[in-house]
Amino acid sequence: MNFKQSFNMAIKSLLGSKMRSFLTMLGIIIGVASVIILVSLISGMAADMSASFESMGTNLISVSIRGRGGNITIDPDDMQELVEENTEVLAAVTPLVNIQSATVKYETENITTTCTGSNEYYTDIKNSDVSSGRFITYLDVEKRQKVCVVGSYIVQELFGGASPLGEQIKVNGSSFTVVGVLEEKADSEEGSDDDVVMIPYTTAARLSFMGRVSSYSFSAASTETVEDAMAAINKQMREYFSSSDYYSVFSASQALDQVNEMMGTVTLVLVGVAAISLLVGGIGIMNIMLVSVTERTREIGIRKSLGAKRRDIMSQFVVEAATTSSAGGIIGIALGLASSYLVGSLLQMTVKPSMGAVIVAFSVSVAIGITFGYFPANKAAKMNPIDALRHD
Amino acid sequence: MIDLIDIYKIYQVGDTEIRALDGISLHIDEKEFVAIVGQSGSGKSTCMNMVGCLDIPTSGKYILNGRDVSKLNEDELSEIRNLTLGFIFQQYNLISKLNVYENVELPLIYRGIEKHDRQRMVEESLARVGLLNRIYNMPSQLSGGQQQRVSIARALSGNPPVILADEPTGALDSKTGQEVLELLKQINEEGSTIVLITHDNSIAHQAKRIVRLHDGSITEDTALEVVKNEL
Secondary structure, eight states, X not given: OOHHHHHHHHHHHHHHTHHHHHHHHHHHHHHHHHHHHHHHHHHHHHHHHHHHHHHTOTTEEEEEEOOSTTOOOOOHHHHHHHHHHTTTTEEEEEEEEEEEEXXXXXXXXXXXXXXXXXXXXXXXXXXXXXXXXXXXXXXXXXXXXXXXEEOHHHHHHHHTTSOOTTXXXXXXTEEEEEEEEEOOOSTTOTTSTTSEEEEEHXXXXXXXXXXXXXXXXXXXXXXXGHHHHHHHHHHHHHHHOSSGGGEEEEEHHHHHHHHHHHHHXXXXXXXXXXXHHHHHHHHHHHHHHHHHHHHTHHHHHHHHHTTOOHHHHHHHHHHHHHHHHHXXXXXXXXXXXXXXXXXXXXXXXXXXXXXXXXXXXXXXXXXXXXXXXXXXHHHHHTOOHHHHHHOO | OEEEEEEEEXXXXXXXXXXXXXXXXXXXXXXXXXXEEOXXXXXXXXXXXXXXXXXXXXXXXXXXXXXXXXXXXXXXXXXXHHHHEEEEOTTOOOOTTSOHHHHHHHHHHHHTOOHHHHHHHHHHHHHHXXXXXXXXXXXXXXXXXXXXXXXXXXXXXXXXXXXXXXXXXXXXXXHHHHHHHHHHHHHHHTXXXXXXEESOHHHHTTSSEEEEEETTXXXXXXXXXXXXXXX
């Protein structure tokens, strides 16, 4: 008896008791569907996080200084020197001075936004550009000019979308001349990268009454040199500070690796949990197959008297178990994909179904059928035809 | 064709030894129609299992169709059954989930015959029992007599030289039972060896030879003509 005949017989036997077949499959369906859903949602989440790190620029390295007792700082010129000494790994650096919740006023309009002080390299480091006007220049920084470049959200909110070039705005009470507008980066949403006013960091330091720079953004020469660049920065930092507690060096690409690693672990754990339900499903199949073998003892006796060999009986039951579990697997995959998209749209999460997960889930369900079908099938194959024929 | 030589089948139940077959020797020629008769406990079922290659003897030799089958393993016995024997049971023993065609096809599937040839053989066989018009019916849709005829068709489908019928009329009324017996006689006329197992003397007397079993031994072995003469 070949596989096709065993398969046809298995289908016939499954269709013969639909309710029982469905309940037997249910364990596999739930197991496979939960694997697919979990993998889809987690990969979606990982993809979202990757995208947000990538938008920060994978070349970007941020350094923030917590200081030792709050009174140590690093001269921006030293950082500039660091870049010039390591041009093969570092491309540029800008000091960053953030004035959180700055009040910006134009004529009678008022809004609260983030005001950031930087140098002329900011646009290169952040991968952005001005859409009109110009960015802050070296001279602006040197002369502590009161000029500013605004984000597209500010243009919309404060100027009603009209060109703000040459207009005067007040930032925390000081007058600034708008010299440029930054390219739109995030659909001009409030609180996004477009909700910002850029000014020379020297001006910002004075405006914030701090007079010191506590964070820097570097850009590595390329994505490949990020690690070397971080090493160079760390080396320099150790000369300033006695402990790494006083500063931190962070790169988006390194964080990305960490996120991916963490997501991998989370996926493994959750899929492990789902695998347990697959195992339970497999035991369900074994249970039903054992019942089925007992119920069909007489049939087995008849088949043997007609010349069925052990392996014929064996393959009939194994194929039946494998067909049950793979049918369950296919339904589970369909259900899993459908529910991932449903859950994704309900919770507004990105869903990223993985072909790998589908293939693995299907193979595992077939393997479970064969494994758990083997024992009952073996029991059937070993039956003595005389006793089996006598069975009621 | 069938040669049982000094066959013993001994079961050990606790301390007691049960001699189901106590040194039986029996020779059946090609194209014979033999009835094995006996009361329950006479050993006729064990004898049938032995002749039907469902069981192997404790000692003795069984030559079937020129081959010693008394020492074969289970799978080899399956193959012998498939090639040499056709079974007809009291309870028909059709598989209820399969239709008439599929039931008759089973021995051919296990023999590994191609689909095209199977179809021809199944149809020939069903034609012999007059059930070609019931080919796609399920067994439950047929009467007892029809079901027994399907099981005869199944026994015939692989053209085995020996047909083994175990109380073939036991579950049928006398009229249908007689029809089944006539069918068996006809099959015997067409060249098959038939071994009929029964407890019923009147049925046994329709065979050409009667072998009577009692307590695991043969007590009588008579050709039919002799029986008639005695009457």
